Amino acid sequence: MWLNNILETIGNTPLIKLNKITKDIPATVLAxxxxxxxxxxxxxxxxxxxxxxxxxxxxxxPGGTIIEGTSxxxxxxxxxxxxxxxxxxxxxxxxxxxxxxxxxxxAVGAEVIVCPTNVLPEDPASYYSxxxxxxxxxxxxxxxxxxxxxANRQAHYESTGPEIWQQTEGKIxxxxxxxxxxxxxxxxxxxxxxxxxxxxxxxxxxxxxLLTKYYHTGEKDMHEVxxxxxxxxxxxxxxxxxxxxxxxxxxxVTDKDGAIMARRIAKEEGLFCGYSAGSCLQGLFQLKExxxxxxxxxxxxxxxxxxxxxxxxxxxxxxxxxFLEVKTFKDIVSGRxxxxxxxxxxxxxxxxxxxxxxxxxxxxxPVWDNNxxxxxxxxxxxxxxxxxxxxxxxxxxxxxxxxxxxxxxxxTSVEKLSSLINKENGAVLAKDDSGNYxxxxxxxxxxxxxx
Ligand SMILES: Cc1ncc(COP(=O)(O)O)c(C=O)c1O
Numbered sequence: 001m002w003l004n005n006i007l008e009t010i011g012n013t014p015l016i017k018l019n020k021i022t023k024d025i026p027a028t029v030l031a032x033x034x035x036x037x038x039x040x041x042x043x044x045x046x047x048x049x050x051x052x053x054x055x056x057x058x059x060x061x062p063g064g065t066i067i068e069g070t071s072x073x074x075x076x077x078x079x080x081x082x083x084x085x086x087x088x089x090x091x092x093x094x095x096x097x098x099x100x101x102x103x104x105x106x107a108v109g110a111e112v113i114v115c116p117t118n119v120l121p122e123d124p125a126s127y128y129s130x131x132x133x134x135x136x137x138x139x140x141x142x143x144x145x146x147x148x149x150x151a152n153r154q155a156h157y158e159s160t161g162p163e164i165w166q167q168t169e170g171k172i173x174x175x176x177x178x179x180x181x182x183x184x185x186x187x188x189x190x191x192x193x194x195x196x197x198x199x200x201x202x203x204x205x206x207x208x209x210l211l212t213k214y215y216h217t218g219e220k221d222m223h224e225v226x227x228x229x230x231x232x233x234x235x236x237x238x239x240x241x242x243x244x245x246x247x248x249x250x251x252x253v254t255d256k257d258g259a260i261m262a263r264r265i266a267k268e269e270g271l272f273c274g275y276s277a278g279s280c281l282q283g284l285f286q287l288k289e290x291x292x293x294x295x296x297x298x299x300x301x302x303x304x305x306x307x308x309x310x311x312x313x314x315x316x317x318x319x320x321x322x323f324l325e326v327k328t329f330k331d332i333v334s335g336r337x338x339x340x341x342x343x344x345x346x347x348x349x350x351x352x353x354x355x356x357x358x359x360x361x362x363x364x365x366p367v368w369d370n371n372x373x374x375x376x377x378x379x380x381x382x383x384x385x386x387x388x389x390x391x392x393x394x395x396x397x398x399x400x401x402x403x404x405x406x407x408x409x410x411x412t413s414v415e416k417l418s419s420l421i422n423k424e425n426g427a428v429l430a431k432d433d434s435g436n437y438x439x440x441x442x443x444x445x446x447x448x449x450x451x
Contacts, residue, residue: 005084010037010044010077011159015167015298021268021281025288027174027295032164033271035304039076041274042160042302046183047077049155050144051085065090065141069131072101073232073303074146079108090138092131097231101307118227121237147239152183153190160184161191164298172199174297176284178233178276179203179211179250182242184300189246203250204283206258209234215250229255229321232276232302249287256323257282259312266305266313275312277301315449316415327414329430332448333438341429341437343368344377346398350386353377353397363441364426367401373437375401378426405429405439418445 003009013036022029034042054060065088066078075091082089089110093102096117105112113134115127123129128147135143146152164172175192177185189201205212208228213221225236230253262278265271280299291297311317318324325331343366344353357365357379364378381402385392392400406420410430417440420428427441 006038006080007048007084010048012163013037013042015164016269016271018265018269018281018299021264025284025291025297026293027288027291027297029284029297029299030168031269031271031277032160032167032298032300033273034160034300034302035273037077039073039080040304040306041073041076042184042300043073044077044080045159046146046152046155046187047074047144048081049158050146050149050151051078051081051087053149053151053154054142054144055085060087060142061140062086063140064088065138066144067131067135067138067141068092068144068146069127070105070146072097072105072307074144075101075105075110075112076108078144079105079110083109090134090141092127092134094127096227096229098307098311100310104307146183147181147235147237147241150241152181153187153241153243156184156187157191158187160188160300164188165192165195168296168298170195171296172196172298173295174200174202174291175300176202176204176280176287176297177300178280178283178302179205179242179247180233180235181239184302186241186243186246188300190243193246200248201246202283202287203247204233204280205250205252206230206234206279207252207254209236209252211235211238212250212252214238215244215247230258230275230279231308232274233279251283251286253279253282253286255321259318259321259323261285262305262308262312263318265301271301272305273301274303274305275308276303278312327448328410329408329412329414329417329428329438329440330410330432332414332417332440332444333430333432336438339438341366341439343373344397345369346374346396346401348397349393350382350395350397350400351393354382354393363443364405366405366427366429366437366439367397373404373407373429375404376427378402407431414445414448418449421445 013034015030016033018029037044067090069092079089091110092113094117102112119126121128135141179185185203192199206228208226210224213224258279261282265273319326342360366373367375405427408428408430421442427439429437
C-alpha cells in the first residue's frame with residue numbers, strides 16, 4: 001500500500017484527550033492535533049484547497065507562480081502542493097515571524113520576501129500590499145489571498161469539521177480555536193453547527209488584535225491594534241473568511257499566558273505544539289467556568305513546536321520578554337535559609353575533610369581561615385592525590401588545597417552561574433543580606449534548570 005504523493009497525507013489527524021493539564025477543567029478536553037499534517041500545520045488543508053479551486057477556476061495554469069502573504073504555515077502547505085503539481089512559489093512574510101519558518105519555506109523551494117510588521121495593511125511596504133503588487137508584476141501568477149479566499153474556510157468545512165464530528169461520534173459540545181484569517185474556526189464551525197446547532201464555538205484572539213472588539217461591538221477599532229508577540233492568529237482587519245454568526249464568544253489571551261501554556265502542554269501532555277495551541281488552551285481556561293462534566297470540548301492545535309524552538313521553547317527568549325522568572329543564586333538557596341555553610345580549616349587533616357564530606361554528602365568544601373575563603377577541596381582532587389600517595393590522608397588540608405570558588409552577588413542569574421561552574425570549578429559562593437555565605441554547586445544548577 002502506498003500513497004501517490006505527499007498531498008494524500010493531509011488531514012485525518014488524531015484527536016487526543018488532554019489529561020493532566022486539564023485536571024481543573026470540569027469537562028472532557030480533546031485536542032485536534034493538526035501538526036500531524038505533512039507540513040506540520042492545519043494550514044496544509046486550506047492551502048491544497050485554494051490551489052485546487054484556483055486550478056478548477058482556470059486562475060492557476062501549468063507552470064504558474066503562487067504568491068501569498070504568509071506567516072509560514074500556509075506557505076508550507078502551498079509549497080508542498082506546488083512541489084507536487086509543478087508551480088513556483090513566492091511568499092511575502094513579516095519580520096516578526098520565526099526565522100526558522102522562512103528557512104523551512106526556502107527548503108521546500110519557495111522564494112521568501114520579508115516585510116516590516118509594524119505598518120498598516122494599506123501601507124505599500126506591508127506584506128499584504130507587496131503580495132498584491134507582485135501578483136500584478138509576475139506573469140502567470142496568482143495571489144492566493146488566504147484572508148479573503150473562501151476556499152480557506154471551505155477546506156475546514158469539508159475536512160476539519162467532518163473529522164471532528166466523526167471522531168467525537170457527534171458528542172462534541174464546544175469548539176475552541178484561535179482565529180486569524182478566520183478560515184479554521186468559521187469553516188469547522190459551519191459544518192459542526194449544521195450537524196448540531198447547540199455546539200458552542202469559542203474564538204481565541206490575542207491582545208493587540210481588533211477581532212474581539214469587532215465581534216462584540218461591530219466596531220473596527222484601530223485603537224485596539226498594537227504589536228503582539230504571539231504568532232499565527234489575531235488580525236488588524238476583518239478577513240472575508242469570517243462568518244461571525246457561527247461564533248458564540250471571542251476572548252483575548254496575553255502573549256505571556258499563551259507561551260507559558262504551550263510549554264506546559266509539551267511538558268505535561270507530551271504534545272510539542274506551536275504558540276497558538278498554548279493560546280487556544282489558555283483561552284479555554286479563561287472560559288472554563290461555563291463548562292460542565294458532560295461537555296466534550298475540542299481545542300484545535302494548529303501547528304508544531306519545532307517552529308518555535310528559538311522562541312517560546314528557549315528560556316532566554318522567554319526571560320527577555322518577562323515570560324519566565326529569571327532564576328538566581330538566591331532562588332536556588334532559598335529553601336535552605338538556616339543551613340550553615342560547611343567549611344574546613346587549613347590545619348585540619350585530609351582524613352577529617354573526607355569524613356566531613358561523607359557526613360554531609362558533599363563533593364567539595366571551601367577552606368576557611370579567619371572568616372574568609374582561602375581555597376577549596378574537591379572529591380575528585382583528593383581522590384587523585386590519595387591514589388598517588390595514600391600517606392597524604394594524615395597531611396593538613398593546607399598541603400592539598402585547591403583554588404577558591406568564585407564569589408558572586410546573591411542575585412546572580414542561573415545562566416551566569418552555569419558559565420562559572422565547570423570541570424575545574426564545581427561551585428560558587430555568595431553572601432546573603434545577613435552576611436552568611438551560601439554555596440551553589442554544579443548539581444544545584446542542573447536541578448534548578450531541570451525544574
Ligand atoms: C499557528 C497558527 N495558529 C492559528 C492560526 C489561525 O488560523 P486561521 O487563519 O484559520 O484563523 C494560524 C493561521 O495561519 C496559524 O498558522
